[in-house]
């Protein structure tokens with residue numbers, strides 16, 4: 387296993403243009419593939435999650451041209467659902483944004499598919515999505531455990547109608563049904579059961595669908611109405627915003643040890659809910675300046691906060707390590723679904739924060755972090771979770787070095803994260 391030792395960083399300063407958003411890249415690729423017309427995506431993210439979507443599209447017969455640096459992709463739309471022969475097996479790594487939306491789109495396509503992934507993907511739930519799609523006639527079987535990938539899908543025309551979606555574990559199930567619903571043969575009315583988690587990701591979905599010509603009636607995130615038998619229309623070009631979750635590490639570094647740190651490519655006009663991470667830093671005492679296409683943070687003494695972080699599940703992990711630099715006990719609540727992501731993130735964060743000497747209280751759906759007076763040097767296990775690796779890099783902003791085990795796991799969403807982090811470190 388590789389290890390990366392980060393020596394104490396005395397100051398951070400500079401500008402980082404963050405790579406494209408994972409959530410937008412994979413949504414736009416799928417809709418471009420289903421659309422009528424050719425779409426050129428720019429600022430596409432080049433990372434494992436996007437590679438899995440691209441490889442799946444290749445196997446589904448979609449033609450596209452990827453630039454040498456893999457950040458521009460011209461996709462020739464299929465003008466509707468996929469039509470394939472034989473049994474096609476798609477390996478989707480640990481990419482939720484590939485597994486869930488493709489499951490729904492393929493259930494409504496013509497062909498037979500097996501969807502697989504990394505071992506952890508087989509522990510990430512998908513039953514709520516399969517149950518929702520079954521209500522409109524989908525034919526999906528579990529190949530190993532009920533409720534989890536791998537899946538066998540016999541694609542067929544799906545009817546539309548009334549669909550109940552349990553939104554309490556992942557918003558990606560609703561996203562998947564929403565993106566497939568225009569392909570159903572008649573109109574759909576989706577009703578949410580349970581409390582919808584990670585709600586801002588639904589705004590990303592609806593906004594991307596609108597850019598591809600499909601409007602959804604959103605009744606307060608409780609009910610959604612979508613006209614059936616429609617075709618996505620290519621917008622011609624689609625600019626992928628910078629990734630707001632990836633921005634969180636640099637913004638936090640600025641708050642902890644700035645100097646001034648500016649991220650570009652994402653700003654006040656972003657559709658991504660994770661820009662609200664900057665508001666959390668502000669509530670902790672940092673100075674935040676917003677532009678349409680940038681966010682800038684200046685460091686200041688930080689104080690602990692007590693906050694519901696359900697709306698920013700990914701960027702919230704960055705607060706768990708930022709808490710090491712804040713006076714008092716930081717409490718982050720309503721984050722149960724950290725447990726069903728790349729790893730059980732509540733358990734992983736608690737274990738690794740304790741190695742540094744922090745006092746941690748881990749609950750079913752919350753975590754409380756109290757920093758020690760002096761951090762201990764530790765080797766941080768990353769559990770094949772890119773965000774664990776990235777958020778613990780912040781420890782080097784103390785006067786204690788930190789070792790990150792398996793730093794290459796950032797490839798899921800941010801392959802050159804550590805080089806970018808070094809570029810603002812002095």
Ligand SMILES: O=C(O)C1=C[C@@H](OP(=O)(O)O)[C@@H](O)[C@H](O)C1
Pocket residue numbers: 408409410482483555556557558561583584587699700723
């Ligand atoms: O729709 C999306 O692009 C995502 C939704 C969120 O997942 P949940 O809805 O499962 O919380 C988020 O954690 C994930 O990284 C990306």
Ligand SMILES: C=C(OP(=O)(O)O)C(=O)O
Pocket residue numbers: 480481482483700727728773799
């Ligand atoms: C939860 C995440 O990924 P996924 O899209 O696989 O759910 C994440 O990137 O933090």
